[in-house]
Amino acid sequence: MTRIPLFFPLLVAAAPALADVSDAGNACIDALRANGTPDAQGGEVLSDEFSEAGSLVMLKDAGGTVWRCIAYGDGTVGELEVVDAADDGEGAMDGASAPMVSGEQRVKFASGTSGTVLTATLAPGAAVRYLLGAEKDQFLNMYVKVYNGALAYQIFNPDGSALLDTIGAGTPYSGQLWQSGDHAIEVYNDGTEPVTFDIGMSIY
Known part of the structure; x- marks a missing residue:
């Protein structure tokens, strides 16, 4: 599985799009950055799978939380959700299982x-x-x-x-x-x- 560092520090200008990340992947990175939490300002791309129906991008933020993102060819993000929450040391639960x-x-x-x-x-x-x-x-x-x-x-x-x-x-x-x-x-x-x-x- 390809893991690509995101490199987007909080206090500097947004990093340029990475050559190995799709437009959908970059849209998901931007959406994750925009959620405002410190951990979301860095991390890695776990997978980036293209589909005409919507690309599935899995991200891990700097705190170890895994995010599932669905993005489209026009750069819009249809969904961004936690699928595996990092343990906060107080018994935090993993992300909700699929229904x-x-x-x-x-x-x-x-x-x-x-x-x-x-x-x-x-x-x-x-x-x-x-x-x-x-x-x-x-x-x-x-x-x-x-x-x-x-x-x-x-x-x-x-x-x-x-x-x-x-x-x-x-x-x-x-x-x-x-x-x-x-x-x-x-x-x-x-x-x-x-x-x-x-x-x-x-x-x-």
Whole structure:
């Protein structure tokens, strides 16, 4: 895993963009700086993963807290949250675990954005169906990234026919839609252990 020092001291001008960090990564660094805490003024980039649905950037600040950031190609940041809080010496808890999901989940994009990335946990033998409204001739980009175990997913058109047959997580999808209405993305866990995953989706 690539770790890139951020080098942004509090009392000097902002450091220039680093050559090895994407525009999304730099947007996340700026957002972390702006949160105002002393620890947020330095740290490292743990990972920087590009996707049309929104780049996932993991940061660790100078105090050891790990942050999860979702940024888009236009430089906007859709999400910045703590996923692993540093121990403050007084029993501070780790970051909240990803929620357990099942059934149907309606996907809504934040105002002014065309995509989102969600993090969730799927129980063994369970499935979740994400409903995403879209119009004919638009394009859908999506991916499923697992943190442990294995998952599979399938995409259905509004009429129930298959837009994409079942494939394993880790293989992204990008394609044009040919129906209008709710498209369903079903994610399956056929294993024997809970699996935590990210699912990224964008419509354009």
